[in-house]
Amino acid sequence: MIFDWNQAKRRVGTANDSDVPLEDRYRLLIDAVQDYAIFMLDPTGRVASWNGGARKIKGYEAGEIIGRHFSVFYTPEDIASNKPAHELAVATAQGRVEDQGWRVRRDGSRFWADVAITAVYDTTGVLLGFAKVTRDMSERMRLAELEHASELAVRMQSAREEEQRRIARELHDDLGQQLTALKMGIAALENQLSDGNGGSPALAATRGLQQQIDDTIGSLRRIAANLRPPMLDDLGLAPALEWLADDFAGRFGVKTYVDIEVDHKIFTVPASTAIFRIVQEALTNVAKHAQASEVRITLSASTDRCTVRVEDNGLGDATGGERKTNSLGLLGMRERARQLGGFVLIDSAPRAGFRITVHLPLDAIQAGEPDTPGER
Ligand SMILES: Nc1ncnc2c1ncn2[C@@H]1O[C@H](COP(=O)(O)OP(=O)(O)O)[C@@H](O)[C@H]1O
Ligand SMILES: [Mg+2]
Structure with a gap:
């Protein structure tokens, strides 16, 4: 019952559509489906046909699986509880059964499957077998x-x-x-x-x-x-960053410059908070790792994105970009940027300073325009 793909192609290629029997065309269609395993079982549950999706999802070639009982797709626990036979019994009694659960691939790995088994009868009502459609979820x-x-x-x-x-x-x-x-x-x-x-x-x-x-x-x-910082809620991002920079400079003796080339009042509270926290963490890292004498914080915007940059003139990344498992600072920055639809870039080389650049899409961080009369 394996469909001969090459033979069908030859036929399709040589003449008009009417040359390919309807049945073959259906088989072609089913074999071409890659996202669903679609195959037939005989009335006893043995695999009787196989398609491209079944090969892809379950890992068996048609020649290896046809004739074998379909319980090979089930986990040992399901086999022990007689689930395969039970599903065929329900499909026979009710016409159809659906299930979601673990199934086993040829290599023994498991996948979460969405399964439908439908009983197929001939015109006189004799059970021909079952159509089984499985999707890897x-x-x-x-x-x-x-x-x-x-x-x-x-x-x-x-x-x-x-x-x-x-x-x-x-x-x-x-x-x-x-x-x-x-x-x-x-x-x-x-x-x-x-x-x-x-x-x-x-x-x-x-x-x-x-x-x-x-x-x-x-x-x-x-x-x-x-x-x-209360000014983050009361006055906005720019005064909060200025305060952060002053406090940092005072505590660690690092010259700290802040360039804000954007109207900070356009940002939503979550965006202001995220930017503040990113800069705060970057400065903590400067104090902890950089031995820098200067650090510059820049906030700029183009037509569609806002860029936040923190760069120092310190030791740079001595680890060569290797990630320590307990380093959560940079990870936290990336997560905050990701939540706003943006991303973080890091440039650094040993002894060449450390620069963090965060790009954020303006439309995700900008507060909406206040309503103007006559507009919605
Ligand atoms: N300004 C910096 N200068 C030099 N190295 C830095 C700087 N910022 C971060 N790093 C390097 O990146 C690593 C990861 O930083 P982070 O994720 O904040 O973790 P942590 O600060 O807990 O080590 C640091 O351990 C350090 O090696
Ligand atoms: Mg850190």
Whole structure:
């Protein structure tokens, strides 16, 4: 029952369509289908025909599989529970059975299959066998899983951002106010002490305490702002990047330049957040790995894309681009860019600095134009 492809081609090639019998044309069509395994089983479940899709999906050549029982496509667990026979019994009783489950290829590997078995009868009602159509759903499953994982990543990232915003507010408002109150209390104490008693040790101690509290408030503000800079929500991306650069320069003694050649107010909040986090991580890497004396942050835009660049003049990538398994910083940047439909490029060579360039499509990160009257 194997269809002779070459013979059919010869016939198709030599004359007009009517020369090819209808039955052969159907077989040609079925054999040409690559995405579905389409084949016949005899009434006892032995493979009776085979098509190109079946060869591709299951890995058997027609000559190896025709005549063998179709239970070879099932897993040992399914065979133990008599599933193949059960499916034929249901198809016989109801005309058709559908199933999704694991099937086994010739090489023993498994794939997730979508299967339909239909009983085929002749005109007098005698069972001729079964038509079996199988589709390999593995790729689809993998895509669905990837989609799910990426949706999950987006949700986790925004939950994390929200949590950081909350902690930053509490640190700033609650703890910050308590420290300010403490400072005022000490200032009052200082006034009392200084009345008539110029240089007492207690007075010197209160001054010291004031200084400590100022430093603590400074640290607290910095920690809160790094968690979620309030200017990102209140003023937008550019002031937040300026603050980040100032803070970085102050803490690590690296000259930090910021060039913003784009109206930062056009960006959506998630886009501003993503760009801020990318630059923040890039600067963390400069502090950690670069030993640079200068770093430049550039934000520019063309007609259809926005480009964010962070480049330093430090040691460059000593690893030759090799990825460490526990390095999540660059991975996180790529993921953020990917979520916005963009991508990240890295150029670096040993001793030649490190440059991260992030390209983002403008239409994915730009807030919509406000509605104008008369337009939708
Ligand atoms: N500015 C930089 N200068 C030199 N090397 C860098 C710089 N940024 C990143 N790298 C290199 O890239 C690697 C991966 O960075 P990242 O994914 O952030 O992981 P981590 O910082 O945890 O090592 C770093 O370990 C480092 O070798
Ligand atoms: Mg890092």
